[in-house]
Amino acid sequence: VSEEEPSxxxxxxxxxxxxxESINLRLNAGLSxxxxxxxxxxxxxxxxxxxxxxxxxxxxxxxxxxxxxxGEEIRALQDGTIDLAAPVLPTYNPDQFPLSDVPMLPxxxxxxxxxxxxxADLIRSDVELADxxxxxxxxxxxxxxxxxxxxxxxQYTIGAVGGHEFSDAASLQNLSLRTGGRAxxxxxxxxxxxxxxxxxxxxxxxxxxxxxxxxxxxxxxxxPYGFDELITTSITGLAIGHFxxxxxxxxxxxxxxxxxxQTIMEDEAYALAESTVKQELFDQALIxxxxxxxxxxxxADLEQGAQDLLEEASTNTWQAWIDAKExxxxxxxxxxxxxxxxxxxxxxEVHDPILELE
Amino acid sequence: MIxxxxxxxxxxxxxxxxxxxxxxxGITIFFMMFYTSADxxxxxxxxxxxxxxxxxxxxxxxxxxxxxxxAYTFGEGMMPRIEFVITKAKSLVIQRIAAISLIVIEIVxxxxxxxxxxxxxxxxxxxxxxxxAGGTNYPLSLVILFVPLGFFLVxxxxxxxLVKNIxxxxxxxxxxxxxxxxDV
Amino acid sequence: METLFIIMFILLLFLLFAGMYIHSILLTVxxxxxxxxxxxxxxxxxxxxxxxxxxxxxxxxxxxxxxxxAQFIVRSGIVEDLYNIVYNLSRGKSSILGVLTxxxxxxxxxxxxxxxxxxxxMGQVAVPQLLKRGYGEGMAGATVAAAGSLSAVIPPSIILxxxxxxxxxxxxxxxxxxxxxGLIIMVIIIAVxxxxxxxxxxxxxxxxxEAPFEKEHVSLSRTIVAAILTxxxxxxxxxxxxxxxxxxxxxxxxxxxxxxxxxLILRKVSVNFLSRSFADTVKLTAMILMIMISAQIFGRFVxxxxxxxxxxxxxxxxIEYPVLILIILCILYFVLFMxxxxxxxxxxxxxxxxxxxLEIGTDKIWFGVVVGILCTLGLLTPPVGLSVYSVAGxxxxxxxxxxxxxxxxxxxxxxVIIGLLIMxxxxxxxxxxxx
Ligand code: NA
Ligand code: NA
Numbered sequence: 001v002s003e004e005e006p007s008x009x010x011x012x013x014x015x016x017x018x019x020x021e022s023i024n025l026r027l028n029a030g031l032s033x034x035x036x037x038x039x040x041x042x043x044x045x046x047x048x049x050x051x052x053x054x055x056x057x058x059x060x061x062x063x064x065x066x067x068x069x070x071g072e073e074i075r076a077l078q079d080g081t082i083d084l085a086a087p088v089l090p091t092y093n094p095d096q097f098p099l100s101d102v103p104m105l106p107x108x109x110x111x112x113x114x115x116x117x118x119x120a121d122l123i124r125s126d127v128e129l130a131d132x133x134x135x136x137x138x139x140x141x142x143x144x145x146x147x148x149x150x151x152x153x154x155q156y157t158i159g160a161v162g163g164h165e166f167s168d169a170a171s172l173q174n175l176s177l178r179t180g181g182r183a184x185x186x187x188x189x190x191x192x193x194x195x196x197x198x199x200x201x202x203x204x205x206x207x208x209x210x211x212x213x214x215x216x217x218x219x220x221x222x223x224p225y226g227f228d229e230l231i232t233t234s235i236t237g238l239a240i241g242h243f244x245x246x247x248x249x250x251x252x253x254x255x256x257x258x259x260x261x262q263t264i265m266e267d268e269a270y271a272l273a274e275s276t277v278k279q280e281l282f283d284q285a286l287i288x289x290x291x292x293x294x295x296x297x298x299x300a301d302l303e304q305g306a307q308d309l310l311e312e313a314s315t316n317t318w319q320a321w322i323d324a325k326e327x328x329x330x331x332x333x334x335x336x337x338x339x340x341x342x343x344x345x346x347x348x349e350v351h352d353p354i355l356e357l358e
Numbered sequence: 359m360i361x362x363x364x365x366x367x368x369x370x371x372x373x374x375x376x377x378x379x380x381x382x383x384g385i386t387i388f389f390m391m392f393y394t395s396a397d398x399x400x401x402x403x404x405x406x407x408x409x410x411x412x413x414x415x416x417x418x419x420x421x422x423x424x425x426x427x428x429a430y431t432f433g434e435g436m437m438p439r440i441e442f443v444i445t446k447a448k449s450l451v452i453q454r455i456a457a458i459s460l461i462v463i464e465i466v467x468x469x470x471x472x473x474x475x476x477x478x479x480x481x482x483x484x485x486x487x488x489x490x491a492g493g494t495n496y497p498l499s500l501v502i503l504f505v506p507l508g509f510f511l512v513x514x515x516x517x518x519x520l521v522k523n524i525x526x527x528x529x530x531x532x533x534x535x536x537x538x539x540x541d542v
Numbered sequence: 543m544e545t546l547f548i549i550m551f552i553l554l555l556f557l558l559f560a561g562m563y564i565h566s567i568l569l570t571v572x573x574x575x576x577x578x579x580x581x582x583x584x585x586x587x588x589x590x591x592x593x594x595x596x597x598x599x600x601x602x603x604x605x606x607x608x609x610x611x612a613q614f615i616v617r618s619g620i621v622e623d624l625y626n627i628v629y630n631l632s633r634g635k636s637s638i639l640g641v642l643t644x645x646x647x648x649x650x651x652x653x654x655x656x657x658x659x660x661x662x663x664m665g666q667v668a669v670p671q672l673l674k675r676g677y678g679e680g681m682a683g684a685t686v687a688a689a690g691s692l693s694a695v696i697p698p699s700i701i702l703x704x705x706x707x708x709x710x711x712x713x714x715x716x717x718x719x720x721x722x723x724g725l726i727i728m729v730i731i732i733a734v735x736x737x738x739x740x741x742x743x744x745x746x747x748x749x750x751x752e753a754p755f756e757k758e759h760v761s762l763s764r765t766i767v768a769a770i771l772t773x774x775x776x777x778x779x780x781x782x783x784x785x786x787x788x789x790x791x792x793x794x795x796x797x798x799x800x801x802x803x804x805x806l807i808l809r810k811v812s813v814n815f816l817s818r819s820f821a822d823t824v825k826l827t828a829m830i831l832m833i834m835i836s837a838q839i840f841g842r843f844v845x846x847x848x849x850x851x852x853x854x855x856x857x858x859x860x861i862e863y864p865v866l867i868l869i870i871l872c873i874l875y876f877v878l879f880m881x882x883x884x885x886x887x888x889x890x891x892x893x894x895x896x897x898x899x900l901e902i903g904t905d906k907i908w909f910g911v912v913v914g915i916l917c918t919l920g921l922l923t924p925p926v927g928l929s930v931y932s933v934a935g936x937x938x939x940x941x942x943x944x945x946x947x948x949x950x951x952x953x954x955x956x957x958v959i960i961g962l963l964i965m966x967x968x969x970x971x972x973x974x975x976x977x
Contacts, residue, residue, distance in 0.1 A: 387610055475594075
């Protein structure tokens, strides 16, 4: 049954039976094996690497925090509990990854592919943000980690329960919305609504009883978390940023891998930034949402006042985010500008005032 | 009982410490009750949760509700086990050997958790481990301190128990039997 | 690998019979297993962070808060009054008290998503009253543990939410699907209890269960106060949840607060009242968490060994016999839930079981309901039966005595309800299909 030589007295996974030949890696994915991110990245990435190395590299994959709880990945990588994490959810640990929520800043328009390409470029960017350090140096090199890009989650939007109608500016206000990160918290407050944080397991209950009016999430999350049964309306064409995900492996372990294996792993991760799987899942999610009876309102069909409010809140969110990072001594402005430029380069749009950031 | 006066007075001091731990955990839970209710109230009035009851309960209240009270919980004989050999074995010697070995293993296990808990504390302290709520970072090392401390107090409880089992004739899993002393 | 598992299983049984603490058995086997599989360095990460991470859980706040609520209710004397009233009205029929207790468990299930919390709270409230009316310790404890377990089947249920997300099964439909099975389980619990009762009165003729009926004196004013305050607490919690004022998790806090206010109104609050409430709440919470921490480390060993994966892979060779696969899966789950805490089992098995059950054409919702029920039964079975330990913890009854009755409860419930679900899948699938 088992592929390696099982020695009863128990040796490690690596360097056990046939040296140099086979490399068995313990991979941790914080998300469920059924998750869209797993389908779009983790599974195809593992399969391609196993295939292209002709089975030299194999993975034992652990999903859904079976082995490592969210937020504990860095420690687990450092002490060898796991060999690599794909993906890590860096915004869950703003203390460790303070700049990683930059993709969550609200955009004027964007989609999965734009975000994936921009994020891949952000990871491999050689732009020095401060002290001669790149984005990857700041966020991942700091922890001794090699990073590869994983496509971020499709664009976030606002959904509401209980037959709420999005129309004018007031319809975006005085709502109690569940958010999952600082940037979205600021955004919701800038709109004039209330931001509530709770785990997803609570979120379902709270939405179903009306203890929450809605949430800030991507439409792709509706079905997996059961929100498609609860949310009655959702805005389309809105891109309240993308939830970032990243592939991490300790640098020393990475350096031990044969060069051809490194190349295969790296190429496949970057190749997947072009993958249309997430985009297709998003399109399908919109169809599913409509079939589930969710009323989809295009942002362009909202009253002008509502559109202005969204733009103003987006702009203020960027500024508040930059100010907060700068006050912590981090290169907030440079990071925001770099992300903005990459998004635009790949076809996304930001609101006008953000173009003027200097 | 053949337990010396010094043993008993030392244990009395230790009971006071455990009782304080229990109190800290109890007050935490009581406070969490008010805190969460206040959060519910505010959310129903203006739709926000500025108290961050979710994060604060998770990272501060829950660990404080558990770790300070561990030794008290052990001392009260709360931890479940299936009594079989120890009460049913015919030979008292076997019963005592079993009890003493189990307590020794328990000391080793709790010592392990205390030591690893200490390492985790050092890591938390060194890396400035924190959780975020409403844009503010809240440090974790203060609550993590109670992890090694809690397990360490259990080790002390188990050492008292070990001494009692070595000196006494009957195997026992609580230092003070329920009928001997009621309250601290 | 297989040898290692057999050795570990024998060690587990040996330590169990030697009388080791449950949490220590899980820790010992988990740590030794990990060391034998991966070397001593491998336990470091888990032993460092698991105790803290496992404890730092928002959904677990229901355990201390619901138990604190029960403390306040019991120490105010309201429950005593209520049970006396029912006792008087039923002219001393103890079976009616038992039935009402189980129905109360069902009601509790509609507001609480966690069986441990419910079992602890119910144990506190109901067991002393049942004991007073002639129930044996084990029977009273097990009945209440079983009634408390309804919280994991009757929606809302934390475990069903977890299964829903792990397998992408619609959670609302899972909830609706488990309503009828939940009610059937309630009936089964009542039936089993009545059988236990009649066996008991047959076996000890000397000490008749139906003690001569003597009306308990409860003054009219006390009756009114007890009824109003109980009504107030129940109303607040139900109304609050169903009107969307708070979530079931927050209901623990609000319920405790309202109960505390009731105790204040009754002038029962004193330093002693508080310190005793704290002590009992804290003891139960710490005990449950200590077992959960240890169960987590044991679960790590099972995860790393990849054993469940291999067993399930083997099962896929039986693909032509879907019913056989389902029965084996049920037994496998029953055993896993016996030994490992529910959430961990679901997380480690869902990704591998799901493709298999889809391949044999099983309804995802139906299967989720089955897994939820099996998980609930795991709370009643030794060695890791958290509902039983909760009741034992708050009542002081030994867990062995409770297991003696809880195990038959679990087996009867399991065989009857799973049997019914296999024969008549509509029990679970009918309601969701009407949506
Ligand atoms: Na429930
Ligand atoms: Na069990």
